[in-house]
Amino acid sequence: MARKELQGRDNWQTKSGSSGKAGIAEQNFIKVFKKALKGTNYIISGHPADLKHLYENVQLPAETLSQIFNPDDEVMKNAQSRGWGVSPGFSITNKKTGKILFGEIKRQDGWVEGKNPSAGRGNAHERMCKLFTPGLMKAYREIGGIMDTSILPFWVIFEGNITRDPKRNREILFWFDEYDKNFFMWRPGVSGKALVEHFNKYLKKYLD
Numbered sequence: 001m002a003r004k005e006l007q008g009r010d011n012w013q014t015k016s017g018s019s020g021k022a023g024i025a026e027q028n029f030i031k032v033f034k035k036a037l038k039g040t041n042y043i044i045s046g047h048p049a050d051l052k053h054l055y056e057n058v059q060l061p062a063e064t065l066s067q068i069f070n071p072d073d074e075v076m077k078n079a080q081s082r083g084w085g086v087s088p089g090f091s092i093t094n095k096k097t098g099k100i101l102f103g104e105i106k107r108q109d110g111w112v113e114g115k116n117p118s119a120g121r122g123n124a125h126e127r128m129c130k131l132f133t134p135g136l137m138k139a140y141r142e143i144g145g146i147m148d149t150s151i152l153p154f155w156v157i158f159e160g161n162i163t164r165d166p167k168r169n170r171e172i173l174f175w176f177d178e179y180d181k182n183f184f185m186w187r188p189g190v191s192g193k194a195l196v197e198h199f200n201k202y203l204k205k206y207l208d
Contacts, residue, residue, distance in 0.1 A: 033196065103154055125171075157183070
């Protein structure tokens with residue numbers, strides 16, 4: 001399943017430029033799922049716009065408004081034209097039920113053989129923590145329709161050496177606690193098939 005798209009994926013770890021490697025990881029993830037979901041009720045989308053305007057209509061208290069910069073309506077509208085919200089890395093939608101599982105792909109370096117512990121000092125995994133905030137959690141559930149609290153309304157895929165870093169593996173497992181099915185360590189050598197099987201086994205049922 002999707003073997004062609006994953007050929008050479010171990011080499012992603014060695015290409016220069018972390019942003020480039022992150023982009024490649026995301027593209028390959030999307031390709032794997034597009035092939036796996038073809039002909040089903042499920043579709044995968046990259047950077048869905050469902051939450052693009054999430055913050056624009058937040059009503060601030062009068063006291064706050066009196067203490068901050070307040071541009072005129074035209075300037076504000078222009079500033080918001082690109083969207084004041086969030087852009088998840090992907091979403092998987094059940095076309096039949098309309099339910100959506102949002103997701104992020106986080107590619108990060110890490111402490112592995114031949115490197116110092118400082119090699120794992122990146123913060124891509126920390127930026128993921130915004131998903132756990134009360135406001136975003138509520139929005140993801142309401143927009144995606146996953147209200148079952150036995151699972152989180154998002155899925156995070158980790159890529160790169162962070163997936164083998166002894167500190168980061170412990171840290172991420174601690175953060176997710178009993179929601180350990182809401183993240184996947186896509187380690188070098190792990191096939192796209194294993195990734196799809198994780199979704200099918202643990203997450204797909206919440207979209208039905």
